[in-house]
Amino acid sequence: MEPQLSWYLALSAVLFTIGVTGVIIKRNVISMFMCIELMLNSVNLTFVAFASFFQDVTGQLFVFIVMTVAAAEAAVGLGIIIAIFRNRESLDVDDASILKL
Amino acid sequence: MLVLLFILFAGMAIGCALAVVAQRNPLYSAISLIGVFISLACLYVMLAAPFIAAVQVIVYAGAIMVLVVFVIMLLNVEEEAHRRPRLKFLLPVAIALSAVLIAEVAFILVSVQESRITPASGSADVGLTQSIGSALFTRYLLPFEITSILLLMAIVGAMTLARRGGLLSGNDKTRRD
Numbered sequence: 001m002e003p004q005l006s007w008y009l010a011l012s013a014v015l016f017t018i019g020v021t022g023v024i025i026k027r028n029v030i031s032m033f034m035c036i037e038l039m040l041n042s043v044n045l046t047f048v049a050f051a052s053f054f055q056d057v058t059g060q061l062f063v064f065i066v067m068t069v070a071a072a073e074a075a076v077g078l079g080i081i082i083a084i085f086r087n088r089e090s091l092d093v094d095d096a097s098i099l100k101l
Numbered sequence: 102m103l104v105l106l107f108i109l110f111a112g113m114a115i116g117c118a119l120a121v122v123a124q125r126n127p128l129y130s131a132i133s134l135i136g137v138f139i140s141l142a143c144l145y146v147m148l149a150a151p152f153i154a155a156v157q158v159i160v161y162a163g164a165i166m167v168l169v170v171f172v173i174m175l176l177n178v179e180e181e182a183h184r185r186p187r188l189k190f191l192l193p194v195a196i197a198l199s200a201v202l203i204a205e206v207a208f209i210l211v212s213v214q215e216s217r218i219t220p221a222s223g224s225a226d227v228g229l230t231q232s233i234g235s236a237l238f239t240r241y242l243l244p245f246e247i248t249s250i251l252l253l254m255a256i257v258g259a260m261t262l263a264r265r266g267g268l269l270s271g272n273d274k275t276r277r278d
Contacts, residue, residue: 001104002103002104003103003104003107003147006210006213007107007111008144008148009206009210009213010206010210011111011114011115011144013202013203013206014115014118014203014206015114015115015118015137016202017199017202017203017206018115018118018119018121018122018199019118020195020198020199020202021122021195021196021198021199022121022122024191024194024195024198025122025191025192025195026122028127028178030127030169030172030173030176030178031121031127031130033169034121034127034130034131034134034169035121035122037134037161037165038118038121038134038137041137041138041141041161044141044153044157045141045144045145048144048145048148048150048153049148051148051150051227051228052148052149052150052227052228055227056227057227057232057233057236058236058241060150060152060153060227060228060233061233061236061237061241061244063153064153064156064233064237065244065248067156067157067160067161068248068251068252069248069251070160070161070165071160071164071165071252071255072251072252072254072255073255074165074168074169075168075255075256075258075259076255076258076259076262078168078169078172078259078263079258079259079260079261079262079263080262081172081176082172082175082176082262082263083262083263085176091176091178
């Protein structure tokens with residue numbers, strides 16, 4: 001018996017749900033950032049699973065572009081985190097509830 | 102055999118993902134997240150996508166997580182204190198929302214089971230570097246170029262944000278030096 005497509009989709013959904021839960025309950029900015037990365041990765045798993053089961057290369061190109069976006073997001077997001085920390089001496093999102101720095 | 106490997110790597114991924122959320126120290130969450138990335142790369146190899154697996158390990162587990170760990174250590178993040186959350190209903194809401202999400206997914210999976218998806222009979226070299234490269238530089242050239250512009254914007258934005266005395270440092274002391 002081979003692993004079915006729905007198994008991969010279920011795994012991806014579970015990972016996405018864990019990421020959503022983390023974003024909701026975490027209060028550290030860096031932890032929330034890592035949960036967002038987790039959600040991006042679960043979506044990548046969906047793309048690769050569909051690409052493999054439909055024998056279409058498009059899904060894997062989407063994964064490639066998602067990874068690029070994640071890298072750009074990491075660079076800009078961590079820059080914002082450093083700027084917030086420099087201004088507020090804290091990484092708690094409750095301390096940065098006003099967008100104004 | 103493949104089923105055993107799937108169960109192993111899926112269990113590893115879910116366990117590490119739970120550890121990411123459960124850990125209070127961000128550094129331990131980062132290490133667990135690397136575990137998730139590695140097990141997902143193994144799943145990509147099982148799905149006949151070796152190029153994506155390699156990129157996953159190099160870009161995610163290598164570059165992005167090194168950046169995150171670097172920032173964690175640079176800012177000297179301490180463990181999250183056991184403070185009373187300002188919004189007391191946040192944890193129940195999170196649990197309820199994830200229960201709803203899981204229920205939706207289970208419903209979709211149950212309804213999908215009736216129409217079984219058979220693998221299409223296409224070319225077998227879908228996951229190889231050659232096919233990805235040729236598709237990237239012919240059919241999908243425009244998204245590729247847009248991605249490069251996005252990366253350029255990210256570079257400029259990150260430099261502007263993190264620069265001392267930059268756009269966002271409202272502190273006068275840091276602006277002088």
